Amino acid sequence: MANILILGVKIPFVRGGQDVLVQSLARELIKRNHEVDVVELPLAVLPKERLLTQAALWRLLDLDNFAGKKVDLVIATKFPSYYARHPRKSLWLVHQHRAIYDLFGTRYSDFSDDPRDEALRRMLIEGDNRCIAECAYVSGISENVMRRLEHYNGIKGQTLYPPLPLGGRYRNGPAGDYILSVGRLCAIKRVDMMIKALPVIHNIIKLKIAGTPDEPGIMEYFKNEIDKHHLWERVEFLGRVSDEELLDLYANALAVFYAPHNEDYGYVTLEAFASAKPVIAASDSGGVLEFVRHEENGLVAEPTSDAVGRAVNRLVENRDWARKLGENGRELISRSGLESTGWDTVVSALLSPLGTAKDGLP
């Protein structure tokens, strides 16, 4: 049994994959008889100079000992939690500050050519290189995340896919007449691409969107697009839904749309497959494409509304085929061990700096 701190980064009022991952990891470590707690600090990305302060705050934390309990291991997850100091630090990297790496120079980054922005970017990269190199064990949640770490920072590590958050509770139901979208509502998730595809999709198909906005103006933008194309009867914003509601939504969808730009991992992909539903992704969706295979368990379209619309129509017009694709996705999940047994691998690896593979399994 070990005393373990999980280092999480919280964006207040927003819930996403990071929160699910931290909670799931805590639960699984406790199941294996470890003493676990979560240390979370809030992160504000604007103004961007504050990133230095926030990284430095993590650096200042003394995580050695609390109330007589020595902390045996810390597990860092997302930028800037890995700036924390500890003699035994594991990293399960969700992502770095992507605006200075793969998103740099794109519409998703606010770093311009101002020399101050460039100075800030270089300082953050220096900090990342230094602090990640301190980790006794380095891993990431997908091949995509690890490739970025190797290419941009020259640091290699292992891929540890996070198992499904709801374990074996996913179920399959008869396909209804809606496409499901799940996730935070922000530009990079590109839900607007699906909204704009609806005019070319058969009229009977609706779009159900589960998730809450975390960018200013995003809902106004979506509503403008809906008004422009008269889609009021075809788009439904569900907001945050309970686990049971989510399971039902997956179970009865025709397909799941998940086509973010260069995604880190994408729980949604695996949740869709666990529910035996095909996934519509884009050719630049990053980690999602480590699971979605075109015309095997989903469709990979060019990242345009027209292409997405044509992909959806293929599923609408051939429901048997859509069901088959979903079944193939389900089979992938069964083979992958990502429903429950995957946690043994994850825990064993993350705890490796402790020097033993003991994970407290009964």
Add this chain to the structure above:
Amino acid sequence: MRIAWFSVLNSGMSTPSPAAYFSDQVLEFLKERFEIELFHDSFARYRDFPTYHYLCAAKRHKEKPYDLFFYQLEDGKASYFTRFHSALIPGVVLFHDFILSDFGPEPLLNSPWQQILSKFNNPALPWPDRRGHFKQKGPQAYREGGFSAAAVFSSERDHAEYKRLIELRLTGFKQPRSFFLPYPVAAKLSELSQTRRPRQKAWEIIYCGTPRIEHRAHKLLPALKELGSKVKLTWLLGDETEKQAAGELLNEFELKECNLLSGRSPQSWAGLLTKADIALHPLFSAYGQPGPYLAMSLMAGLPCIVSRFGATDYLPEELVFKITPGEGEVMEIKSALTAIIEDAVHFCPQAVSAYAYERHEAKKTAGELAWIFESSRAELRLLLDKWAGFEASARCSVLEEVCAGIEKEAPSRVLKDAFKELGWL
């Protein structure tokens, strides 16, 4: 001399960019004289050159400094990274395009580039406000031209525009050195001008423009229609979308004798030159230029039809057939083609090829670029040193801003100690 070479690189694309083509032609010559490392927007390798993602350049420069940064800039999204980075660390910029169809990658919409250039030349000026918006007088590359430590152009027209328009510069009042450097073309193509293909029934005409209005297909096709079976057109296009649009134009002008090919590239054009009798290179637009294709056609000694406008207006009258865009364009094209077919004008393929050889031969072009690098070295060294100082002051400004905030809210040295430990102070 160590050179950081920023360019779109040929990774087997069917329609490589002028920058990728340029790199293909000259790098093999230049690597004998310089230590070159390549930077592009990918992690793929290029031949046996050390090749890196462009975001690694600053780190590599810190570890083992380069003597010179070289950027190839062209219109289009593929070149966004060179446009961006050319203002992060200045260097020699080769402009394949000087008139650009957009402002570049979106983060540049907040670029305070004018104030940055002003502050570089006058350090007493304050740093610009963070909430600025990109402003520019026109579609010309004012920002990129301003940041170029030395500028090279593959179009004489663009060179003239640069000298006329760029006033706000990294070099202050002193106009930086600027040069015209033609597209490099492999010398081997000149052998085609020495051979005379046995005349077939129809004259083989080749054309590589897009179906868009600026490439004048809507004028060429009716002219070709009037010549009937005397001519046969082979049209080299980009992707399937272009091919479809071209097919629609052929139907519109009822032209049946035409071979449509996709996969436009200098390699595929070179293949067509071996069987061609005439090449068409009209272009009537402020944007774009004929690229290496016209240079290749001239090197092969072909009679070329070009527009009396823009980049091609500079070509000698006796070596090409110039057409004035506008009302009489179809008639002029037909007349020019008829004159060539009926041998009504004196045309010497060897003279055309010799001109192209003198101007475009790849090894010679590489040699001229090498001279530009070597003769710019000392001046660029001073500029890079000054730029390094400027970067250091930018870093101090960021830290002052952050630390001022800390001291205001929580006067303590604690965070400063963390900054020092992380190597930021």
